[in-house]
Amino acid sequence: MKLEKVTEKLEGRSKRHYEDACATAHAMDLVGERWALLVMRELMLGPKRFSDLRESLPGISANVLTQRLESLEAAGVLVRRKLPPPAAAQVYELTEWGYESEPIFQALGRWAARSPLHDPTLPFSTNSLVLSLRTMFSPERARDLEARVGFRIGEETFLSHLADGRIEIARSALDGADVIFAGTPPVLAAAIYGGQPLETLEQTGALQIEGNRVLARRFTGLFPLPPKAAKPA
Amino acid sequence: MKLEKVTEKLEGRSKRHYEDACATAHAMDLVGERWALLVMRELMLGPKRFSDLRESLPGISANVLTQRLESLEAAGVLVRRKLPPPAAAQVYELTEWGYESEPIFQALGRWAARSPLHDPTLPFSTNSLVLSLRTMFSPERARDLEARVGFRIGEETFLSHLADGRIEIARSALDGADVIFAGTPPVLAAAIYGGQPLETLEQTGALQIEGNRVLARRFTGLFPLPPKAAKPA
DNA sequence: CGGCATCCGGGAAGATACTG
DNA sequence: CAGTATCTTCCCGGATGCCG
Secondary structure: OOHHHHHHHHHOOOOOOOOOOOHHHHHHHHHOOOOHHHHHHHHOOOOEOHHHHHHHOOOOOHHHHHHHHHHHHHHOOEEEEEOOOOOOOEEEEEOHHHHOOHHHHHHHHHHHOOOOOOOOOOOOOHHHHHHHHHHHOOOOOOOOOOEEEEEEEOOEEEEEEEEOOEEEEEEOOOOOOOEEEEOOHHHHHHHHOOOOOHHHHHHOOOOEEEEOHHHHHHHHOOOOOOOOOOOOO | OOHHHHHHHHHOOOOOOOOOOOHHHHHHHHHOOOOHHHHHHHHOOOOEOHHHHHHHOOOOOHHHHHHHHHHHHHHOOEEEEEOOOOOOOEEEEEOHHHHOOHHHHHHHHHHHOOOOOOOOOOOOOHHHHHHHHHHHOOOOOOOOOOEEEEEEEOOEEEEEEEEOOEEEEEEOOOOOOOEEEEOOHHHHHHHHOOOOOHHHHHHOOOOEEEEOHHHHHHHHOOOOOOOOOOOOO
16 A cells, blocks of 8 residues: 555545534445445445455445445444354454444335336345345234245355244354345345245246245245335425 | 536436445435435434534535535435425425435444544534434333423524433423523534533533533433444554 | 456536526 | 536556565
């Protein structure tokens, strides 16, 4: 890194920042730059490597990703960690405080789900889908349901545990799942949010379901979307 | 407006946007531009005029404010409204959906309050202070408290009603207040968040308290701040 | 391959001046 | 008071190349 930039960082004058003591304004200073929140979203379910991040963020360029990782590290949101040999790769991982930013994503997601301009036909990352399940879960609809639901999305697998009107979902092996959904994020979104019948999606081969199909049907109804707001004139 | 810019808007190609169906990414497309969230914050307690917004946003320039108001209007977050004569001024007002963005501010504020880099000595707007009271209010500490607390901040007055472990606070005349605080936002913040004794602040003349002083003391303890996160290395 | 530096073009942000 | 016009600065995004 150039000496000049190092100096800027040490003096804390590198970024434009709001001169405002409001905590919300400070939050925008920390994570309001372009791509910063999406980088955090991609780390929210566990550490990733530089190239994993690039793959899951369509359109980000390498130098911008480098800059964001630097400033988020400087803010204390994430840390770089060297994995022990033999997998001696470098990964980026949220700090404990970084993980506590999840309510921000939930508030943003719930609000933007009502946007009249939202286009759900765009690319959809695995993390987006999994986090959206945590966000849109309806405790009322899941009362008295106890189940383990697995997901196979690309190379990754996730296990969800529903109990006591709550949902947990995390990267995990699929042992003990009552039912497993396999498909791409858009297909799973169509089943859960788009109201597409599971049979239709299975017939096209886009979706596979193993295990308790009645439970699968019930599960897809646990994530109601809010109504759209009025379109601007 | 120039023809060129109108055309851009109609074609919807004016802004860079994330090609991502995730609702969080869409939220950043809507309100992720610099200043956009702070403009919304300043409208969260009711409509304001262009020049009111400029005053309460230290550092924003007129053309940027114009652009933000345009794009937030296009997104359906706010509307321009012409007040009826004789006060025939133009004001900007959040839509119903715009007002529903308040949980975003609360999540951002709660999270950023733990930031190790937060500097509370900067300028502090009236709206920031009032919204922070809604955010940081502790229902447990206020159980069994029923009270009306007034604020006089610059030209504005706010009335807060505490009851049933909840807080309401809005622009209002101060009729019926049990106690009234008068002072600037930084001074009020010092009393409520900084733990400054009220007597000290009153002696310097920065703070005035009228009414039930015991209640005033109790009130300042209802807004605990979370502990700071660890500083980055 | 993973990560970072450098150069370049376009566009958004910021400051100032100006107008109805 | 409520914005526009213009100019400058700086950030974003893409391409390329270096180094371990």
